[in-house]
Amino acid sequence: MPRNRLYRDGTLADEDFPVTEVSRLLKDEGAVVWLDLCGPSESDMAAIADELGLHATSVEDALESHERPKLHQYDTHLLVNAYAVCLDESSGRLTTAEVSAFVTPRALVTVRNDDRFDMDAVVARWDDSSSLAGSGVGFLLHGLLDFVVDSHFDAVQAMDDHIESLEDLVFAQRPNTVDMQRRALAMRKSLVTLRRVVLPMREVLNSLMRRDHSVVDSRMVPYYQDVYDHVLRASEWTESLRDMVATIRDTQLNLQGNRLNLIMKKVTGWAAVIAVPTAVTGFYGQNVPYPGFGTTSGFWTSTVVVLVLSVGLYGLFKRRDWL
Template sequence: MPSIPSLGGLRKVTSRRPATARAPQPVPAYVVDCAVYIDGERLPGQWSYTDAISEVRSRHEGFVWIGLYEPDAEQIQGIADTFGLHELAVEDAVHAYQRPKLEPYDDNLFMVFKTVRYVEHESPTTANEIVETGEIMAFLGKDFIVTVRHGGHSSLHDLRGKMDASPERLKLGPAAVLHAIADRIVDNYLAVTEAIEDDIDEIESIVFAPRGVVGAEQMYLMKREIVELRRAVLPLATPLRRLAEGCSPVVPEDVRSYFRDVEDHLTRVAEQVASFEDLLNTLLDAVLAKITLQQSMDMRKITAWAAIIAVPTMVVGVYGMNFDYMPETHWKFGYPMVMLVIVGVCLMLYRIFRRNRWL
């Protein structure tokens, strides 16, 4: 995806107060990082969230980016009071398990992303889990962005490093960080769908192989994982469209067009997920038809063997009645002849069933 170009040439140069060295501040465990950005550059030192926002507002420029990891209600309350976060959005951020959405509150936005990760496995026919989901919530204001992460796979550490190395992007403000997060998450969607496409291709080749065996349970597992992916992807389209259309003044015009690009990529992912569902429905029908056919063939085999076994059973049953006047009972070759007749009839039935492909 294209990177946001520098607008430094269009900005008025403002006086900047020199950054002072700061003594290390104690950082709570749930705070992953707290940084102050002035004119796209990260100020050195460790910051508490109160000192960070005071620094930005005293300069009347820049913004604060705070990253949190699974905070509880008590831990996030101080940040909510300091930045004026709405209590309903804070409650959603703490409890998680939200659908992707965008909610405006006064002069800030609350956005929810569902993150996905492809779970490596030896074969899709034996995997217990294929897609793992998490969540990233973002509170966006004119001079801050607070990200709340749920799930072990959705780290933003490397993204923050890339943003720190691109001050021309950070000059656009906290909305540029929100775009970078959306861009990263949708890129992960693309990577996951490509990996799942390989799994579905492998399953398809097994299903239509002459002796391929794929259970209906595994097909339902794949469908469940695709449904989980769809729940992460499809609801995100509307929030991205609203951001691109300018639903809030905290997202400047310079950033809105880049959300349109993310939305285009999301549309591609949504189309792939829809095609996966259609293909899996077809493969599931094929698996069920194959199971039905196999059951029919097994029943024919059982019937054929039962017919063959019925011949010696009937003959032995008749001779087991112990009558004195049974045919050939006192003849020297009577027993071998009966056995020969039984074997002959059984072989004749076996050939008939083999010719008709019952055996």
């Protein structure tokens, strides 16, 4: 069932009335209507379009999924498309919830494909700032966009904390490389998704605040400006986080290279130390007579040579930090 509200002269007058009453209620010059449709059919949208005179292409866009955030202007209304987001901190994956809004001079119609978009939170914001309800549709649209942008800001902040934990893992004594790579890749994908829904919101808010649109009155301008500032901060923060993820990946590769070089250095040093007794014993193992062949003195001579050279090489490599 569609949800709706009626504001009359800046005061909440009615809720959940029949949709067929919308046209009658809007005949009152002081009335402002909000109508919410979750998963509407084409026939439902056609009925609303007839009631409010919505353009066919805007209705088509509202029913389509994965539209980019945008603001389209038509003769009788505006179409706003936006996405609220939520970050799963355990996996680093970002989920999006799409909402479309038809904005007419005295009606706001929100359209959602499913119930992932938390409209209850938007309604709570309207109730918390009910003193601004006299601004009509501008007040309703502000609460909707404020919720959307705040979800972007919360996601960016959570991503920042997640990336800081990744930075700590990079310099761990024994890092879990596979888990770190998986989390870094998931975070990078989430940042790409977030950037795709955040950056266009600057144009949406900037266009709404232009004087050629009558949606935002002088009373609501500071509140829209505050939302716009949040959009700018979220977009700039998103760009910086992309750089941080790339830096973490480069740092991880550099550390892996350094660890590999250190291991190879130590292995090579031990191989050089072991090569000495191998060479000496190999020489004395020849099947030809040599000084000390077949005598006890020859055995001890070879043993002393092996020990002296091995200990000498070990001390030399240790002093030069090769072992």
